[in-house]
Amino acid sequence: MFGLGEKPKTPAAAVIKDTTEATFMADVVDASREVPVIVDFWAPWCGPCKTLGPMLEAAVTAAGGKVRMVKVNVDESPRISAQLRIQSIPMVYAFWQGQPVDGFQGAVPGSEVKKFVERVIAMAGDGGLGAALEAAEAMLAEGAAVDAAETYAAILGEEPSNAPAYGGLIRAHLALDQIDQAQALADAAPAEIARAKEIEAARAQIELARQAAKAGPEAELRALVAAHPDDPQARFDLALALHANGKVDEAVDQLLDLFRRDREWNDGAARAQLFTIFEALKPTDPIVLKGRRKLSSMIFA
Numbered sequence: 001m002f003g004l005g006e007k008p009k010t011p012a013a014a015v016i017k018d019t020t021e022a023t024f025m026a027d028v029v030d031a032s033r034e035v036p037v038i039v040d041f042w043a044p045w046c047g048p049c050k051t052l053g054p055m056l057e058a059a060v061t062a063a064g065g066k067v068r069m070v071k072v073n074v075d076e077s078p079r080i081s082a083q084l085r086i087q088s089i090p091m092v093y094a095f096w097q098g099q100p101v102d103g104f105q106g107a108v109p110g111s112e113v114k115k116f117v118e119r120v121i122a123m124a125g126d127g128g129l130g131a132a133l134e135a136a137e138a139m140l141a142e143g144a145a146v147d148a149a150e151t152y153a154a155i156l157g158e159e160p161s162n163a164p165a166y167g168g169l170i171r172a173h174l175a176l177d178q179i180d181q182a183q184a185l186a187d188a189a190p191a192e193i194a195r196a197k198e199i200e201a202a203r204a205q206i207e208l209a210r211q212a213a214k215a216g217p218e219a220e221l222r223a224l225v226a227a228h229p230d231d232p233q234a235r236f237d238l239a240l241a242l243h244a245n246g247k248v249d250e251a252v253d254q255l256l257d258l259f260r261r262d263r264e265w266n267d268g269a270a271r272a273q274l275f276t277i278f279e280a281l282k283p284t285d286p287i288v289l290k291g292r293r294k295l296s297s298m299i300f301a
Contacts, residue, residue: 016057016069021077027070032095036067036120041081041091043074048107049090055110056092059117065158066121094120129155133164140168145175161190167198171205179209204280212244225254232258232265236273243277252277252291260298271295 042049139148149172173182243251
């Protein structure tokens with residue numbers, strides 16, 4: 001497993017190799033039972049091979065481990081070429097589950113190479129990343145935050161722009177009370193997923209975690225609100241304390257009451273805080289559904 005916060009990269013050497021007649025079965029047929037394998041049949045004297053090979057290697061390397069590439073020099077491995085009836089090169093085959101499943105002959109444009117690699121990857125589904133995400137979520141829910149973080153980091157090693165895994169890694173750091181590390185990860189999110197709902201939810205949780213660290217004593221704030229029910233700051237502070245103590249539904253109720261009493265107080269702080277709480281939870285959470293419904297009824301009343 002990878003350490004906390006790491007984003008391991010898959011080097012070309014790990015996914016691209018040369019094979020021989022002695023190792024073809026292990027390198028291609030056996031290996032394809034775990035991940036698709038693209039086989040490039042080439043020769044040093046083949047001009048088009050010198051163009052196609054690097055394009056294939058670049059596309060496979062960019063796939064981050066979802067597919068592998070094996071190179072066969074037809075001059076050195078004539079029996080493999082004969083078995084697969086390779087009559088001219090370059091020739092490319094894709095193997096999955098021990099069988100050739102796709103291929104093409106001759107040099108093709110880079111765009112076609114990319115589409116071919118993507119098509120081969122799709123044959124294997126998500127390569128088990130979905131199951132890994134589910135496992136990581138279960139670990140986090142059970143309190144095994146370190147294990148969850150390592151699993152999320154491993155997923156990101158395969159797919160650096162996986163928004164659920166990136167958001168999960170941030171939440172794992174929060175579960176370990178590593179707020180600054182969580183913030184650093186959120187700030188460094190790849191541009192293509194920076195506004196994904198999973199990342200935005202994690203940012204909301206960071207904000208709530210920082211608030212929780214400064215929250216006042218719940219019992220004292222309850223007494224203060226009881227004595228001064230029209231004091232908006234006391235009610236807002238009580239909502240923060242309630243949320244910090246895991247009483248999310250009560251915190252939402254206090255904020256709704258504050259909004260009802262004075263929706264413009266402190267530049268609409270009650271509404272903003274409600275949205276932060278809603279964003280940190282799943283959209284289908286009963287607290288979110290109920291809270292949004294009540295808030296909407298007040299806004300449009």
